Amino acid sequence: EAISLNNLKMGIFGGSIGLTGTVSTKGNTPKFDMDLGLNAVNIAESFSQLDMLKSIAPIAGVINGKLNSTIKLSGDLQNDMTPNLKTLSGDLIGQLLSTTINEKNSAMLTTLSSNLKFIDMSKVNLNDVKAALSFKDGKVNVKPMDIKYQDITVNVGGTHGFDQTMNYNLKFDVPVKYLGNDVNNLIAKLTPADQKQITSIPVTGLMTGNFSQPKLNTDLKQSTTNLTTQLVKMQKDKLVNQGTSALGNLINGTKANTSGTSTATDTTKTKPTPKEEIKTKATDVINGWLKKKKKE
DSSP: OEEEEEEEEEEETTEEEEEEEEEEOSSSSOEEEEEEEEEEEEHHHHHHHOHHHHHHOOOTTTEEEEEEEEEEEEEEBOTTSOBOGGGOEEEEEEEEEEEEEOGGGOHHHHHHHHHOTTOOGGGOBOTTOEEEEEEETTEEEEEEEEEEETTEEEEEEEEEETTSBEEEEEEEEEEGGGSOHHHHHHHHTSOHHHHHHOSEEEEEEEEEEBSSSEEEEEOHHHHHHHHHHHHHHHHHHHHHHHHHHHHHHHHHHHHHHHHHHHHSOOOSOOOOOHHHHHHHHHHHHHHHHHHHHHHO
């Protein structure tokens, strides 16, 4: 009532698949427990023709290229001996090879491009990207992974269901040069040392909905506003420091001049200070008034 497969290999989907595991019909419901090894299989063919792969990662038609992967999975078999996807559980580790992206075939990617103008999703490099995910009870959990686009790093992780619903967290490290002229003009006014402190900003996003109608929310606007506020403050602090420094130089210069006068030999009469002059004039006025009174 059971069959054991050991390193069974077949050429398929432009590459090869190896199987090791068991299929058992001992109970009321047939079960299977398999380890699959996919070697350079064509992504478009394998992920469109195998319902199991299509449910785990709906990337057929979106990503072209080859895939190396190891998949460990178990579950129940239906009457026709095909996997019951609702009972499927396991994990997958995969590496993409020589890939290109068809952005127009993915509502998720077009949504990203329309909301994040500084990224052209069709030019994202997925070559050699490694992904690790697990699946159980019709839900797939994708461990966070880094994807590169030119000088931008995107960290992606989250979940999606076999029913195509999704909940993905996105973290971008965005260079400030992509944030527009207003921000870059403010940065240009900073000192070179301060400019080195602000090279990029973190931007987070949340992708929800489903693969056909995704919804994206990001804090890009708020992050840009926060950076602008920080730059304005740095510019104000710079001007205040310049004014304080100039005032300090002026005061120090006056003290130096006063000190120089006091050490020099002066044979002339010391010039009275403005305060002394005012006191003298006031005394003269009072004396003059008293004398006038005495005469009267």
